[in-house]
Amino acid sequence: MNNKPKTIKNKKLKLLQSAICTMLLLFCIQVNSQRLTVSSTGAKILKDGNPITLRGVNFGNWLVWEGYMMNIEPGGSVREKSPTQIRGLFKDLFGNDEGKTVSFENNWRNSYITNSDFAQAKALGYNVVRIPFAYNMFWNQSTGTLTNDGFTWLDKAVSWAKNNNIHVILCLHTAPGYQSTSYTCDNPNGGTPNFWNNWNNVNIAASIWNHIANHYKNFVGNEWIAGYDLLNEPLLDNGNGQKSSLMASYKVMTARIREVDSNHLIFAQGNYYGSDFYDMLQRWDSNLVFENHYYGPQGQSDPNPDLNLIKGQGTALNIPVWTGEFGENTLDWIRDARIDYDAANVGWAFWAWKRQYTDRSIYSFPGTPKWDALCNYVKFGSAKPSIADAVTATNEICNKSLLSNCNLVSSLQDRLRPIAPIGSVISLQNSGKYVSSNNSVGVVTADRSTAQGWEKFTVVNAGDNKIALRDSNGKYMNSQNGASPVTSNSTAVNGWESFEWINVGQQIALKGFNGKFLCSEGGAASGMNCNRESVSGWESFNYASTTAKLSVEKSQIKDNEFTVYPNPVSDKLNFSVPEGFTKYTAQIFDLTGKQYSITKIDSNETTNSIDTRNLSDGVYVLRLDNNREVKSSIIIKKNN
Structure with a gap:
């Protein structure tokens, strides 16, 4: 009798332990399903084993100041100030008061980017945010030791990313010794990049990456970190015989990350500000991504002249190519650049999420009379504000930079993420022939001369910025994951029934769950396939709607x-x-x-x-x- 309660208790304990183990297993599966990897073949970024296209924005000017984004750039032939020089400028305006300078710096960072910005980026159709940060947020140059200061802000970013189911890429934007002649890497006078001339600089950067990777390896929400962007826009000149140093430095930084973290992607940018990969054509890590940047001349007719070359170099090594920055050009140039990336099946991140007084960022924020007076002093040498006015002006601009006080630049957003015509009944046409469901029997073809019932589809919201096509029988088009001809006989929308609606100017393309495009080649009775890597003639469709279209770009x-x-x-x-x-x-x-x-x-x-x-x-x-x-x-x- 005395053993019975004990037996029951033991059984309950085992059941409880089993339930806990199951919950932990499910939690781990859920967490790992968000983590990104690189395929062993095919040069694809994968999420839960399936291709994902990373399309996002940069939260520049948050942790690394850029004067033109704050309306304090000098203009003309005067060189723009580096982030450290901008900080010194404000310190001078505050009467050389370090306390006031730190207060403004923190106030700016607490206002400029918040959880609302992450939520809004997700709502506007983006799935990744790239975050530039400075090396001195994690390194005390005076003592030569690592610090934790930067985690105050990056922890917020990772947590906000988790809150809103959006990935983040952490980018080392400034490095010790400067990695280029640009002010953006904190080079104060455009002098020679000395990052590689003293290899201790490379070791410092590698230690910082080890420090960051070790911090985030078990951090709650770390599965939403897409990866680590090793070095922003490096510049190594042919003349100094050091171009090979770029890949060598990348290998050192990668190795230090891999000492503590084997999970997250490694993003490596090409030479000459992210444009040249000739001296780093090697897959030194299984989760390596090549990162390209491009800013062309204003109104350039071809906004991506080297895209196919760079993508081909990566593909030959099974390395995906991702464009981490583009923009700062005319609206039509930005639209055409985005179309090029989408048609080439290359992910991207537009540069400017938020700027003052502009139509070249997704959001724009206004100034105030005192802030404008401060800007005029910095830019044109007009009357210097009093310390009190400088404090007031900087407090005011922090408030104005809050997302709730910013204006969406619809004309730009429309070109980056055109809206699919959800709810519309459409027909798809290629080479003068219409796509047909064939009454949900057999395979989908593109061989009909007119659009009748079988050639009409309702565009349905499939979630996660994807659509499904429902035919006249209420059945859904199925890509068959590219393994066999497309059908239109599914009764529900799951992975293979969902497509990305890709605007390619006056036409559209449909990208399936397998990361490849629907193709109408020949339109033969043997059926269409979803197996093309990029968009050209057979993969682009005219579409007509019998109901109101919501496509903004259209x-x-x-x-x-x-x-x-x-x-x-x-x-x-x-x-x-x-x-x-x-x-x-x-x-x-x-x-x-x-x-x-x-x-x-x-x-x-x-x-x-x-x-x-x-x-x-x-x-x-x-x-x-x-x-x-x-x-x-x-x-x-x-x-x-």
């Missing part, structure tokens, strides 16, 4: 023709009325195509407004329709 909004303000909005949204829109409807949709309001307007007013108080926080589309043409703009709703 509407071809002209600059200043259709503006919305304030954006973000809390209650009343004002908008300018495009020419010819005297009688029209103003409709608001969310990104799934769900309609929230419709207002019929018959007015000759050049501006109008719509009530948004009934909307929850989120991203929406304001659509104006006068029965002849449609204009659209993205709006952000934020409750006070």
Whole structure:
């Protein structure tokens, strides 16, 4: 009798232990499923064993200041100030008071990027954020020792990434001795890059990476760290005979990371500011990614002249290529560059998330009279602000830089992440022939001369910025993961039924779960396949809709023709009325195509407004329709 309760207790204990083990196993599986790897063949970045395209933004000017992004660049032939010089400039404005300088630095960092910025980047369709940081956040040059100062900010970034299911890439933007002649690496006068001339600099950078990797190897949320970007935009000249030092330094840094962390990706940028990979054509790590940067001349006709060359170099070594920075150009150049990357199946991160007074970042923030006066002193030598005014001005600009006080630059965002026409019934056409579901029987072909019932598909939100195509029988197109011809007979949307809707100018492409594109080649009865690595003629489709399209880029909004303000909005949204829109409807949709309001307007007013108080926080589309043409703009709703 006395043994029975003990036996029952032991059984309960074993059940409890088993349950705990199961929970831990499931937790580990869930955590590891977010971690990225590189395929052993095919030059792909993988998530949970499946290809993922990293498209993102840079949170520049957060931890490493850049004067032009703050409206304090000198302009003309005067060299821009380095981050350390910018800090000295503010210290001077504060009467050489270190306490006030530290206070502004911290206030800036606490305001400029917050959890809201990560959440908004995710909401706008991005899945990675690249974060530049400085080496002296982790290294005390005076004592020659490692510090933990930088973890105050990078820990926030990793935690916010986890909160919002978005990846982060940590980038060493400035290195001891300077890795280029640019002010961006904190080189104060454009002198010779000495990072490699004294190999102790390389060892310091390697120690910093070891320090960071060791800190994050067990950090909660570390699975959302996509990887470590070893060195930003290096420059080694042919003349000094040291170009081979670049790969050698990368190997040292990689080895120190791998001493403590075997999981995260290694991003390695090419020479000449991330553009030249000839002296590093070796796969020295199984999770290595080549990172390309490109900023072309203003309005350049070909925004990616070396993209295919660089991608081919990586592919030959089974190394994926990823573009970590591009932008700072005309809106059309940015659109064409993005199309090139997407068509070549190369992921990317646009440079500027947030800047002052610009249409070349995704968000723009205004100034204040005192801040503008401070900027005029720095840029033009006008009257120097008093210490009190400098403190007020810097406090004000920190507040203005909060996302809630910034304006979305819709004309830029529309070109980077055009919206799929969720809810629309469309037809797809290539080489004059329409794609057909064939009544959900057999395979999908592209051989029909007209678009009837079988040639029409409803665009459905598949989640995670993907769509599904539902045919006239209510069945879904299935890519078959590229292993066999495409069908249209699935009853539910899972991985193989989801596609990325890729805008390629006036046409679109569909990228399947396997990271390859749908192809109509021949349109033969043998069926279409989802097995092409890049987009050219057979992989790009004209599409027509029998219902309203929400594609913002398709509407071809002209600059200043259709503006919305304030954006973000809390209650009343004002908008300018495009020419010819005297009688029209103003409709608001969310990104799934769900309609929230419709207002019929018959007015000759050049501006109008719509009530948004009934909307929850989120991203929406304001659509104006006068029965002849449609204009659209993205709006952000934020409750006070």
